[in-house]
Amino acid sequence: MTLSVRNVSKVLGGASVLSRLSLDVEPGRILAIVGGSGCGKSTLLRLMSGLDLPSAGDIALDGSAVVGPRAEIGLVFQEPRLFPWLTVRQNVGFGLDGRDARERGALVDQALERVGLGERAEAWPRQLSGGQAQRAALARAIVLRPKALLLDEPFSALDAITRADLQDHLLELWQAFRPTIVLVTHDVEEAVYLADEVAVMAARPGRIAETIEVDAPRPRERRTERLDAVSRRVARALDAAIQKRPAREAV
């Protein structure tokens, strides 16, 4: 599904967080958004998810305006946000109310399998490690096979090995049903490894400073010459986007 953001502005508490921001994500593509902290990248993702509404401009999924959360849009937060009073299985099946038990069970099993958490289905959230909890959150977001999947720094709280593992799970499920993915991250290598395209954001007000195509075939390997070259370009663009700010503020 095409996710399009047109001239979107967002004012929060009198401050302009996003200003006339536009971007398009083609169906089945992965867009990574990188930017310094406070540049409005999470705000942008919340607008795309329908959790918040833009102050001006439009957000649309295949031409139909996003004015609230939708079943076709899955969202994963930085924290797992599991319901502590439900088991992993019940958490993943939370959005499946109204389906019969067998269908529900099958969908949940499939989602858990896809994130590699099948064995922990009956565990309580408190019993999970950080990586397992985030897997469960990912499974909950994809159980209905959303056409668009939005991720807000989903792996930033995890250790390097778990993070790499979850990144590969994300790629696997993307291969499986090709959702349009928007991933907000501050990790340049993660962005370049996963995405087809990296949007670099500048802050105050938040806007897209530069968009960089990741021209590398899949499946990719980590840290190849080609990806490293793109990473350097993104890192430079990010530096430029961040450094512009103090200079402008001094004026």
Next chain:
Amino acid sequence: MTALELPSAHAAEPDVRRRGSTVAGRWARPLLGLALPVGLALLWEAAVRAGLSDGRLVAPPSRIAATLVELARSGDLASHLAATAWRVAAGFGLGVLSGTALGALAGASTVVRRVVDPTLQGLRAVPSIAWVPLFILWLGIFEPSKIALIAVGVFFPVYLGVLGAIASVDRKIVEVGRIFRLSRLALVRRILLPAILPSYVVALRAGLGLGWMFVVAAEFMGASEGLGYLLVDGQQLGKPDQIVAIILIFALCGKLTDTVLVAATTPALRWQDVTGAEDR
């Protein structure tokens, strides 16, 4: 699975050992706690028997036990206990209903909270016993005034507990409900209620404790039956053994009802008891 998560498969072993030690601990700890009161009771019994004291003001355990048996055999204990238990139940029920309703309303609506909460906080500052003369004027000296007093005592911890629990529900988890497009009703049923349940149980337990406390106060003001009446009776007729016996009954009743409350709510709170240690 990754190498990182392999240890979880083996983590059960130390866990079992830990549980094994808590089985032993389950008996050792209460026994340790009983050592002091039982020891003191035995010492006092021995002291009275040895003639070191006549035990007139503080009866030895054997005489208290005899008093209890006598009260039970005559049927006095059952009828007085029933009167007191009924008052606690009625007052607790009223207090819980009103506290829950007002707490939920104030928690759900900012307007209600701004209108109602300052007044209730002000009323809370009034020592509850101070209401007694007024309740007696309004409701008479019989059951209604007693139940009203107990209900007032139960109301505040329940009201505050519900209000505080609603205020502290994690906004982030409520947002997940919005992602799943839950209706307002479903949001309350599937997210708010389970989220506030643990603090609600704590509030109910606090309320129940106060219920038992206030029933004594209520029965001190001119009751003709009830455990509190037996206390006053014991004082007026100079029967310290009866007073101590009734105090013991109160202790048992309070502990018993609290245990029942905890046991009744445990299945719904099972998720709280699991530790995160298993995987670390």
